[in-house]
Amino acid sequence: xxxxxxxxxxxxRPATPCLVLDxxxxxxxxxxxxxxxxxxRIYYAVKANPARPVLERLARLxxxxxxxxxxxxxxxxxxxxxxxxxxxxxxxxxxxxIARAFAAGVRMYAFDSEEELEKLARAAxxxxxxxxxxxxxxxxxxxxxxxxxxxxxxxxxLMLRARELGLDPYGLSFHVGSQQRDAVAYEAAVAxxxxxxxxxxxxxxxxxxxxxxxxxPVRYTDDVPGIDHFAHAIMGAMTKAFGNAIPEMVxxxxxFIVGDAGVVSSEVVLVSRKAKDDPVRWVYLDIGRFGGxxxxxxxxxxxxxxxxxxxxxxxxxxxxxxxxxxxxxxxxRTPYRLPLALRAGDRLDLLSAGAYTTTYAAQxxxxxxxxxxxxx
Numbered sequence: 001x002x003x004x005x006x007x008x009x010x011x012x013r014p015a016t017p018c019l020v021l022d023x024x025x026x027x028x029x030x031x032x033x034x035x036x037x038x039x040x041r042i043y044y045a046v047k048a049n050p051a052r053p054v055l056e057r058l059a060r061l062x063x064x065x066x067x068x069x070x071x072x073x074x075x076x077x078x079x080x081x082x083x084x085x086x087x088x089x090x091x092x093x094x095x096x097x098i099a100r101a102f103a104a105g106v107r108m109y110a111f112d113s114e115e116e117l118e119k120l121a122r123a124a125x126x127x128x129x130x131x132x133x134x135x136x137x138x139x140x141x142x143x144x145x146x147x148x149x150x151x152x153x154x155x156x157x158l159m160l161r162a163r164e165l166g167l168d169p170y171g172l173s174f175h176v177g178s179q180q181r182d183a184v185a186y187e188a189a190v191a192x193x194x195x196x197x198x199x200x201x202x203x204x205x206x207x208x209x210x211x212x213x214x215x216x217p218v219r220y221t222d223d224v225p226g227i228d229h230f231a232h233a234i235m236g237a238m239t240k241a242f243g244n245a246i247p248e249m250v251x252x253x254x255x256f257i258v259g260d261a262g263v264v265s266s267e268v269v270l271v272s273r274k275a276k277d278d279p280v281r282w283v284y285l286d287i288g289r290f291g292g293x294x295x296x297x298x299x300x301x302x303x304x305x306x307x308x309x310x311x312x313x314x315x316x317x318x319x320x321x322x323x324x325x326x327x328x329x330x331x332x333r334t335p336y337r338l339p340l341a342l343r344a345g346d347r348l349d350l351l352s353a354g355a356y357t358t359t360y361a362a363q364x365x366x367x368x369x370x371x372x373x374x375x376x
Contacts, residue, residue, distance in 0.1 A: 001306075001351055005263050008376050009349070016267040016347070017287035017371040021049070021354045023057050025261035030061055033216075033253060036231035040249035043087050045214050046072040048254025048355040049262070053375040055079035058257075066252040070097040073106060083107075087211075089173075089252065091116060091132055091148055098123035110173060110211075112150045117158055121165035128170035129162050130211055131155045133196070135189040140177025140215060141300050149174065152196050159205050171209025171247065172196060178255060179301065180215035181224055183233035190234065194241025210238070211250040218259035218352050221302040221334075227256065255355040262354020264292065264371065268307075268346045269322050280316045283338060285348060288321010288328040292361035292371050293350075296330040303350040309339035323366040 002022040009020060033042060043066040044058050050072060055065070056079045064085040065076045076086055083105030088098070091112040098109070102124040109124060111117050112132040120129055134149030150158070155172065162169040172193050176185035190210070197207050212234060217224040238246050270284040287293060295301035314337040321328040338348075361370035 001263050001349065002261070004376055008374065009263070009265055012374075014265065014374060015372065016265050017285070017291060018374060019262050019264050019292075019353065019358055019371055020374045020376065021051070021054070021258065021262035023053050023261070023375055026054055026258055026354075027057055027061060029257050029261065030058060030063060033227060033251070033256065036228050037234065037249070037251060039235075039246065040212070040251045043089070043250055043252045044257055045089075045252045045254030046076060047359060049258040049358060050075050051358070051373060051375055052079055054258060055081070059085075064250075066254075067106075069093075070100050073101050073104065077104065087250070087252075089211075093119070095119045095123050102127065108170070111158070112148060112155075114158060114161065117162055117165065117167070121162075121167055125166060126168060128168045130171040130173050130209060131158050131162075131169075133172060133174045133189070133192060135174045135176060135192065136185065137175075137177030137180075138182070138185065140185070141179035141181070141217075143177045144175050152192060156196060156199055156203075159200055159207070160203065163205060169200075169205050169207060171207050171211060171250075173211030173213060173250075175213030175252075176215045178215055179217045179220075179224075181217055183225065183230050185215075186212065186230065186234050187237040190237035190241050197242070197247070207247065209248040209250060211252065214252040214254050214256070216251075216253050216256035218255055218355075219304075220352055221304055257355075259355040260352040262352070262357070264303075264350040264353040264357055266348050266350065268342060268344055268348055270344055271342055280318055281338075281342075283317045283319050283342065283348075284322055285319065285330075286322050286368075287371060288323055288330060290323055290325065290328060290362040290365045291321060291368060292357040293321070293330055293353075294360035295356050299331055299334045302331070302334055303353055305336070305338070305348055305350055307339060307342060307348045308346050309341045309343075311339075313340045314338055315340050322368065325366075 043064040059081040066089040068090040087108040137143035266285045318332045
């Protein structure tokens, strides 16, 4: 929690649940990443948090943007970014959305299948296209494998097909999974990309770009390696794969840029036990999996928490949301401990919650409104 967020929560005491995000921390994170990966152009992953203040600040800093939909493209354009700074990075797009993006000036598109490539040839003639490879996501708390990407062999054929269709076979991409803790994942993926670059070059395809995706982690309950660790591994792998002829590099951070810039503040609704002698208390919050904490599914993302009762004795807890859905349980297996003095009405803050919270919130499940947002 940044000092600015702490002051805001203390002075304003906003109604909960809410997200409070420090836009200055967003800028700080952007500058840190730019410094450790100076050869890479940053395309902020809009899906992590598409709030106008975040997009406007990043646009002023010169960031480019990775958009997943026409609607996200509209948001980025409205925030002052140029269409030339947008990559339409979703490999699953309606042809009508491709056409709208192309008409707006977007010229860079991802794909991972022949049908998607044919849609691009029709709706975005001559556009730069890059093929997403299927890579291992071991080491990621929030894997993205299987749904996206294709094999190296298929990618080679698709890039040749892109040229035949009049598109510009610009480069290759991969994503090692969100909240990736192991830099080896990047090294293995870059090696795979390097071999495919060589193969396609020998077949006359002029590739110029490697998109390394995102996945850079932030600290939740456990420590994670610093961004300089990942940058060192990435540049070492790129040098090994390409020597002095390193192609254009793109990274698509989302969580790293906005994650630790935000805090979700919530209210304890109930503290109870399932039996009188049960040592585990159930703590119910006014926000749950349907209110923006979807990444607690499988207890994958484990937020750090602080309460107004911190400092006293603690005991084991299960933590759940307020809805009448039995799946609305945040943590039951993870060994969280919270103060024994915790009561209904107390405040509980979830730290490093600036990414993938507001956009995951359901509109009115059980009648609960989405969490409010404060950008300071």
